[in-house]
Structure formats: C-alpha cells, structure tokens
Amino acid sequence: SSFNTTSSADSVAIRQGQQLFQTHCSVCHNFVQRGIGPSLDRVALEVPAVWLRKFIQNAPDLITKGDARAKRLFAEYKQMM
Numbered sequence: 490s491s492f493n494t495t496s497s498a499d500s501v502a503i504r505q506g507q508q509l510f511q512t513h514c515s516v517c518h519n520f521v522q523r524g525i526g527p528s529l530d531r532v533a534l535e536v537p538a539v540w541l542r543k544f545i546q547n548a549p550d551l552i553t554k555g556d557a558r559a560k561r562l563f564a565e566y567k568q569m570m
Contacts, residue, residue, distance in 0.1 A: 517570075526566055544570070 517526035532541065536558065544551055544559060548570040551559035563569065 525568075526570065527562065 514529075517524055518529050520528060520530045522528050536544075540558075548559060548563075552563050552569070
C-alpha cells in the first residue's frame with residue numbers, strides 16, 4: 490500500500506499554484522538557472538516567506554522603500570516584476 494499525506498484540498502492547491510506559476514512566472518523564472526529573472530531554486534531558503542510574498546505582490550513598493558535585496562534584484566535584472 491502507498492502512504493499518501495497529500496489531501497485532496499492540498500492537491501487542488503498544488504495544481505492551482507502550478508498553473509499560476511506557469512501563467513505568470515515561468516516566462517522569467519525557473520528552478521534550474523537564471524533567466525530574465527533569477528532562478529528560484531533556493532529562494533525559499535534564502536528569504537522569509539513574508540518577504541517573498543510582499544515582493545511577489547508588489548516588488549516596486551519594496552524597491553521604492555529601499556529594501557536592499559529588492560534594490561539589488563532591480564539593479565541586476567533592470568526590470569520590475
């Protein structure tokens with residue numbers, strides 16, 4: 490027998506997240522290498538989830554407020570997310 494810890498609701502949320510990523514993020518980001526934007530392979534280990542959520546929702550706001558990581562990413566990639 491197989492041990493499955495993923496609930497039906499989790500599976501739906503995962504599929505929705507995958508679709509959102511494919512639609513809105515994958516043009517610039519992947520998990521293997523840098524592209525138009527940085528690779529995302531270690532981002533969850535490098536920054537707190539709260540920061541990541543704020544950056545995804547409104548990167549220009551963090552850049553304008555002087556957040557060091559946001560400013561560095563903008564300077565490196567020369568574009569706003």
